Amino acid sequence: MFTGLIESIGEVAEIKPTPAGFRLRVTTTLAPDMAAGESLSVNGVCLTVISADPDGIHADISPETARVSTLGALRRGALVNLERPLRADARLGGHFVQGHIDATGKIEDIRQDGDSYWLTIRFPQALAPYIVRKGSIAVNGISLTVAGVDDRDFDVQIIPFTWDHTNLRAAKPGEMVNVECDILGKYVVRVAELAGMTKPR
Incomplete structure (x- = not known):
């Protein structure tokens, strides 16, 4: 989480390339504090650290x-957003993000x-x-607030700090991003489906 x-x-x-997909090496200042088996959000996707070194x-x-995320299109030199899992004794400053991408x-x-x-x-x-x-939404792992939405697009406003400290600063129109919807909203829709209030999706 x-x-x-x-x-x-x-x-x-x-x-x-590996027999089961491919292996990614990401350089990061977080590496000295990471160990094999730990989780790490990479552009909003929860991954398991296979190994770590000082760099x-x-x-x-x-x-x-x-297939379901933008990680399959990553190239060497690409910038990726990183976040370690939430600690039980830490403040929840954004919203609950699972690291399970809903779509691009x-x-x-x-x-x-x-x-x-x-x-x-x-x-x-x-x-x-x-x-x-x-409502809340995660874009490339960043907790953002939906400022506007219609039947096909949503708008988010990026404050200067977020712009400077995430890979959105390098984004261009036409690029694909990982999108994860708020888990609370997904539960509400599912309960409504089971109660017969809406049609199952």
Whole structure:
């Protein structure tokens, strides 16, 4: 479980094919505090650290993870958002982020507004019931608030600190991002389905 508050930006240093997908090496300042078997959110995807050294970590990417997220399209030199799991004795500053990507979205527009930035992201229709105005959403692992939404796009405003300390600063229109909807909203929709209030999806 994560909070969506990015701790560090890592850089993809190596990508090696494996019989079960591929292995990723990410250089990061978090590496000295990581150990094999621990979880790490990489662009919002919960991965297991296979090994760690003073400069970076290795993690395996399965074919399914590569298919449903943007990790399958990573290239050497790419910047990735990193977050270690939430500690039980820590404050929850963002929202509950599982690291289980619901879908990928496409950045339709990036526009500056003073020191902040607005992003418009197109999402698959299947996610529509879970995205609400003023609700929480994770984009590349970043906890954000939905400022506006219609039947195909949602808008988020990125404050200067978030812009400077995440990989959104390098984003371009047309790029794909990982999207995870708020788990609380997903439970509400599921309960409504079981109660016969809505049609099962």
